[in-house]
Amino acid sequence: MKFQAFLLTTLLGLAGASAGLAQDDAAPAAPTAAESAAAESAAAESAAAESAAAESAAAEDSAPAAPATIRVVDDLDVDAVIAAFNEGSDAPRQFTDEERSWIGAGVAPGDIDKAHQGYVAIPSTDPNVVIINRNGKELRVTSNADAGRVPVITPDSSHMMPFAPEVDNGSFWMAEAASETAKDVDRMFNFIMWINYIFAAIIGGLMVLFCVKYRRRPGVRADQTITHNTPLEITWSIIPTILCAIMFWGGYVTFLDLRTPPPDSMKVNATAYRWGWNFQYPSGVESPQEFHVPANTPIEMVMTSTDTLHSFHLPAYRSKSDVLPNRYTKIWFNSGEPGTYRVYCTEYCGKDHSNMYAKLVVEPREDYEAWLTKAGNWMVNENGEMKPLLEIGELTYNRRGCKSCHSIDGTKGTGPTFAGLWGLERQFDDGTSAVADEQYINQSIRDPYSQVVVDANGVSYGKQMTIYSPMLPVEQINGMIEFIKSLEGVARKD
């Protein structure tokens, strides 16, 4: 790992990039587990955090309207954060347990650029200050940091890459493996890599040697007698054949391991859609984007897609399978030690392909059970009663990825904004129109391509939206209708 850092820093210097960046990336990294645990274990009082919070308060005074400033906190103390958040406020915000757990859990899309996604964000009272904890490392604000906006801490702050970054814990070639099977795959990888090194050295070495030794010199002629040498040619055909046979067999055996789940594995269904993942547990609990599993348990994924092709890729477990519409594919992995891992979509699926992330959280069984209960009851309040439709709608808006395309502040996104939508006359790209009422919203959610809206310039929004009909129960659709109703009259900026 140090070698990698060294090599890349050197190469970077060669490439003429900034030294500050090199320092940033070459700095020794803390273990990832600690990062992800930072938010949870924040109960431990930390003087550093408090001082950082105080610092942020100081920054408020000095830079009221400046572009977003990034503050760095080593270990996050949630209480201190909340105190800082509410400091000087007339109506201090009450954070529920659930909200407390979101603090530091991530940054909402659009609120901060991708460079800072994966770092822990903390709300601050100053709308221009964003505090980010990245294990004590200084951060830059790139030009597209969305200045002047504070991360909205919502349940869906987990959307779009909310995990702690996987920092160089692996080898030069591979990120750290999270399971035994993954380590077997790495062994296979390393074996082939050594074959690569050896052959590249032989071929490259001989090439250079021959070019130098037999370079053209006056009076020296090429040896025309060497036109073939059957024993030599047979040798260099047979040796690669044997090596190939070994590699093939080794790869096949490890592949079978990757593909054959133990009989006692826990089954989780995953549904891919454009652009997100929905996980469903045996108990029926659904969880969009966030995928929690108990530690040291074999997990079997049963996956399908509602629209186009996707691919479920868990780099840490060296596991991947395409996810196809109208067909089920399966993979499995042993969850291993607690930690937070990335889930990528690796089959191109359209516009937001590169934002189609999910977070895999491996946690001790008790924590997992607790999370599962909480996740199952998201429509229910503390007293076990159903939440009001409006609240369900708002939560649905945040959970289901609506917010990544449809704003509520009137700005135009991939899809039209929800602000002031209710009761509006909608123009469709086939020339027809309709009034935005219950029927219209219901149909737009369930069968979006039947009525594709055009924007103010008459340009169609196109077939971008996820088809929700297989996923969204009626109370959530009704909730959405209530939610959109509640935004009636908000100014639109499209």
Added chain:
Amino acid sequence: MSDAHGHGDKPFLAHHFEDEDHQFDSGKLGIWAFLVTEILFFSGLFCAYVIYRAMHPEVFTFASNALDTQMGAINTGVLIFSSLTAAWAVRNAQLGQKTGLIVNLSITILCAFGFMGIKYLEYSHKFHLGLFPGDKYEAKEGAYGDESKGNANTVAFTSPEEEESAEETEPGVAFSRGDTAEAELAEQEAHGDDGHGHEELAPWNDPNVPEATKRKLKIFFGIYFCMTGLHGIHVLIGILVLGWLLTRAIRGHFTPTYYGPIDFAALYWHLVDLIWIYLFPLLYLIN
């Protein structure tokens, strides 16, 4: 053209060949290579056919009833006959029989037109019944479905229509092996009592047929139109080529030493014939 591509005394011997044999042999190899390409071109469709028939056997046997076996058989005969005249034309060219060549080429072209004419009747009948390739087209011309309900008996194709409905109990048996929705559909078809005579209602127009089943039927027609359509395009190309050769034959270009183009076009025509000989049983005769 400024490139002098010809030997002075032999107007059709290209400059880069040594003699007529050299030119003929090259052409022959070329056309055979081209025919291999053509077979592979169709192979994709045959492959798709095999896969979808294996996936939905009952849909294929059922939907095939909509195809008119009589017309298909006539077309098969027409094409086989045209292959004979094409081969005969080659013989005429080799022997230098100008009149025979012209007559045989003309018959071949007429047969090709006959084939396309019958195809046109078949296609227009299917379009009339709303059997379009693919759903979008049908959706666009939704009126066709209603129209066919009322007019089915008045169009010229009553007899095959009746023939087809008489056979409809048979697919019912096939459906009982398939999913139940389709079995029900076949049941309804067999004992239709929705006010219309069931002869008038093709299953793809019947409002009682579930959408899912209609969709599966569409796959059959998708494949049917792709295969016969692509074959039809090849027939059209054949007509153009043979027509061009006919004009050259009339001008007396072909001699016993220069008859390559006739030979090559005939080979192509045989392939077109051969593909139809496979298409006919695969699409028309599968129940």
Added chain:
Amino acid sequence: MTQVDIPVESPVRPVQHLDKNFINHSKGFLSWALTLDHKRIGLMYLVGISLSFFLGGLFALAIRLELFSPGMQFMDAATYNQVFTLHGAVMVFLFIIPGIPAALGNVVLPLMLGAKDVAFPRLNLCSYYLWLSGAAFFIWTLFSNGLDTGWTFYTPYSTSYTDTSVIQATAGVFMLGFSSIFTGLNFLVTIHKMRPPGMTWHKLPLFLWGMYGTAIMQLLATPVLGITLLLLIMETTLGIGIFDPQKGGDPVLYQHFFWFYSHPAVYIMILPAMAVVSEIIAAFSRKHIFGYRMIAYSSVSIALLSFLVWGHHMFVSSESTLATLIFSAITFTIAIPSAIKVFNWLATLYKGSVQLDTPMLYALGFMWLFTIGGLTGLFLAVLSTDVVLHDTYFVVAHFHYVMVGGTLFAFLGGLHYWWPKMTGKMYSETSGRIAAVTAFIGFNLAFFPQFIMGSRGMPRRYADYTADFELYHRLSTTGTLILGVGLALLAYTLLRSLFGGKKAPANPWGSATIEWECPSPPPHHNFDHPPLATDPYDMERVEWDEEVQGYVPAVGHRPTAH
């Protein structure tokens, strides 16, 4: 022709230049547009594919600049998707596949056979116009809605979920496919039927063996692409449902059809490259190629095996375990002929008289880059490691090493090698070498970091990425810029030679194949009489001649009087 009768032992040199050559023997637009001359058609292809390469290169540059930093720099995700799609589609269909066979092959193949033209000159012109129409459809795509499906047009995205111009693009690819088929058919027949006296199959230059293998693949694989795209068009326009899961179709069937073509297509791209490199390495080592038969047979075996390995693109696409087993095993068998070729080239260098001129630098660059590309291919043939690496930047790096490091470098090597023959002008050796080395360095810097980020998990076709991949992306972008500088210098070198270059001798490099026996550039009809073919790698047949600044037949090998 002004060639004079030369007594066998006469010191008179063969004709080096002619006043009337194929370039100036007739004038006017139509004399080019309607030409049946393979050399003119080849040059027209060369201009066309160079422009396509330039266009594809601009897209590549846009991709790399966008990825210089995380977050979106100057385009949005939708634009990025179009740019990477168009980069891939333009490069693959308009440049790499026709590159060596249609541009270089058209000029060189009949010359190498001592023939006056290809077997079917009209078909050849037809191929060119099909290529041009395909290119026009791509331009249409660009100016209508663009294309964002990826160059593979995977269903159901391409049929149901995109609003871009899939139909124009696939129709364009369909035409390009038939252009490729007709070129292959032409070459196949030409190699079979137009060989000069004395050229038995085992005296066929290796370039022709490579073109022969390529022709087989073009003939047998491309029609499957044709029908697949036709079905895709039917699916998009009419919705026949064959590939659409919503209608009972099977999207994976499309992948099978597509890769049944596109895997052989990978070898349609690389076999001609290997063929060019075999010629260059022998010529610049001034030594008989080592293991001629093994190289020749490996070309044909690669061509045939390439039809049996398409399934290795779908190891993670719900393919059955048995199918993955079979495809993985066959994939390894195709690695061996490729390895044999590399070893044979190495052995050709051994005890040679190696001259590092520009074509040789590209050929050596090819050898190294293709070795890396081939070796990293092992990771992708091994089932378990492919699962990790599939659809990551590792794959991107791998196929760029093979396609760009392999095919492009071989194309550029061949272009420099035959440039004097095609244009009759010598380019500046110094700036040619600088360009070659710059491109080599830039290429490695651009694509080697992609291996690392790929194996560390960076998925391909991502408009955006997390900060931990930033360093690799920055290196890659920097490398791309260096590569671009190298290629710009190359273009300058070659274009300048057209105006200020020295007149080229008939045989500047000392090669023993037949195309170097006619003057540079060749006359309209190439050879008055088919030359007598002997061993194409008998380098002692020619010797350096100070006066013409080129090679002439050695005493005892002077052309006999006709």
